[in-house]
Amino acid sequence: TTQGPCTVESCTLGGGGGGTGGAGAGGAPAAPNAGNITLTGGSRDVTLTPQADGTYGVDVDGSNPLFAGGNSITMAGAGADVPAFSQAVTAPSLIELTAPTFVTNNLTVNTTSDLVLTWTGGTTGSVLLRLTGADASNAVTVKCEFDASNGTGTAPTAALSPLQGLGSGTASINNLGTETISAGAWEVLLSLSVMATQSSGMATGTATFN
Numbered sequence: 560t561t562q563g564p565c566t567v568e569s570c571t572l573g574g575g576g577g578g579t580g581g582a583g584a585g586g587a588p589a590a591p592n593a594g595n596i597t598l599t600g601g602s603r604d605v606t607l608t609p610q611a612d613g614t615y616g617v618d619v620d621g622s623n624p625l626f627a628g629g630n631s632i633t634m635a636g637a638g639a640d641v642p643a644f645s646q647a648v649t650a651p652s653l654i655e656l657t658a659p660t661f662v663t664n665n666l667t668v669n670t671t672s673d674l675v676l677t678w679t680g681g682t683t684g685s686v687l688l689r690l691t692g693a694d695a696s697n698a699v700t701v702k703c704e705f706d707a708s709n710g711t712g713t714a715p716t717a718a719l720s721p722l723q724g725l726g727s728g729t730a731s732i733n734n735l736g737t738e739t740i741s742a743g744a745w746e747v748l749l750s751l752s753v754m755a756t757q758s759s760g761m762a763t764g765t766a767t768f769n
C-alpha cells in the first residue's frame with residue numbers, strides 16, 4: 560500500500576506444507592544477470608562479476624569512495640540473460656542526518672505519530688528511509704522516499720502504524736541516485752547509494768517500535 564511518500568509491504572509468515580518446491584536439487588535457480596557490470600566516471604573504475612547464483616558482490620573501499628556526489632557514473636552491463644545496456648546515473652550527495660538520532664546504533668520509532676527526518680548536504684539524490692520489523696506471524700517493510708534537496712521529509716503515522724507491536728527490527732537512511740531503463744524486454748533499475756551519517760556514526764542499525 561502507499562501512504563504519502565511511503566510504501567508499506569506486509570506479509571503473513573507461516574509454515575509451509577513441507578514441499579520441495581520447483582528449484583530442484585541444486586536449490587533456488589540462479590537469478591538472471593547482465594554479465595559483468597562496469598562503473599566508470601568515479602574516483603576509480605569498478606567491475607562487478609555475477610556469482611554462481613546470479614547475484615553480484617559488492618566493491619567496498621572506505622578509504623577511496625567511488626563518488627563525491629553530483630558526478631556522472633556510467634553503469635554498463637556486458638549482456639547475458641539481460642541484454643547489454645549503458646546508462647549514466649547522477650551520483651547522490653553525502654548527507655548528514657540531524658534528526659532523528661540513532662543512539663548506540665538503535666533508532667526508536669513512535670508508531671503513533673509522524674516521523675520527521677531532517678538532514679544537511681542534500682544537493683542531489685533521493686533520501687530513502689527503510690524500516691523493517693517482524694514477529695512470529697507478520698513481517699512489515701516501510702520505505703519512504705524524499706527529495707534530498709528539501710532537507711526534510713515526513714513518514715506519516717499511517718505508514719508507521721503497521722510496525723506497532725512488532726517490537727524491534729532494522730532501520731537505515733540512505734541517499735540514492737537512480738535511473739530506470741529498458742534492456743530488451745527487461746526493465747532495469749540502476750541505483751547508486753550512500754549511507755547517511757550523523758555525529759554518532761552511520762545512520763543504520765536496529766530499530767525499536769513503540
